[in-house]
Amino acid sequence: MELSAYFRFVAALLFVLGIIGVFALLARRFVPGARNINRRGVKRRxxxxxxxxxxxxxxxxxxxxxxxxxxxxxxxxxxxxxxxxxxxxxxxxxxxxxxxxxxxxVPNADITNTADDAVETNDRKSPA
Incomplete structure (x- = not known):
């Protein structure tokens, strides 16, 4: 094979990867919901x-x-x-x-601090 055949192969590969990149950018722009996926550093509700x-x-x-x-x-x-x-x-x-x-x-009932009065129990067995 000649050297020009390898250059054509690399050029065709770069062309196909470029087309895939353009389609990915168009999909992010025009597909609903695709823009908000995996935003880093943003606290989501x-x-x-x-x-x-x-x-x-x-x-x-x-x-x-x-x-x-x-x-x-x-x-x-x-x-x-x-x-x-x-x-x-x-x-x-x-x-x-x-x-x-x-x-x-309900007299003498403390219903506001029920979580603080919980008793911790060690019913679970520790892993061996």
């Missing part, structure tokens, strides 16, 4: 924490919005919310007027 397949057609997805997590079952027949407000305290879910009414209704 919504994220997917974990995805676990249950079987071939269903999967559990743990979504995080602000400081609250939601467990959702995704499947072909529909989506089901398994648990909501994971990580949200009880006092964050009700207004302060409702909280004051509960304290008046």
């Amino acid at each position: 919504l994220s997917v924490v974990e995805v676990i397949p249950v079987d071939t057609k269903r999967r559990l997805v743990l979504l995080k919005r602000d400081d609250t997590e939601h467990l959702v079952m995704l499947g072909p027949t529909g989506d089901t919310v398994i648990e909501r407000n994971i990580g949200t305290h009880f006092t964050d879910l009700i207004s302060t007027d409702d909280l004051n009414g509960l304290e008046d209704a």
Whole structure:
């Protein structure tokens, strides 16, 4: 083979890679949602924490919005919310007027500091 055949091969390769790059730039510009994927250094309000397949057609997805997590079952027949407000305290879910009414209704009850009064137990076995 002559040296000019190698130059043609390299030129054709660079031409094809250039076309792929142009298509990628056009896709980022005109495809909805493609621009916001994987922005580094930006704190996002919504994220997917974990995805676990249950079987071939269903999967559990743990979504995080602000400081609250939601467990959702995704499947072909529909989506089901398994648990909501994971990580949200009880006092964050009700207004302060409702909280004051509960304290008046139940004497000697401290419902604002229930998380601080939790007792730690070591029921789990340590890994061997």
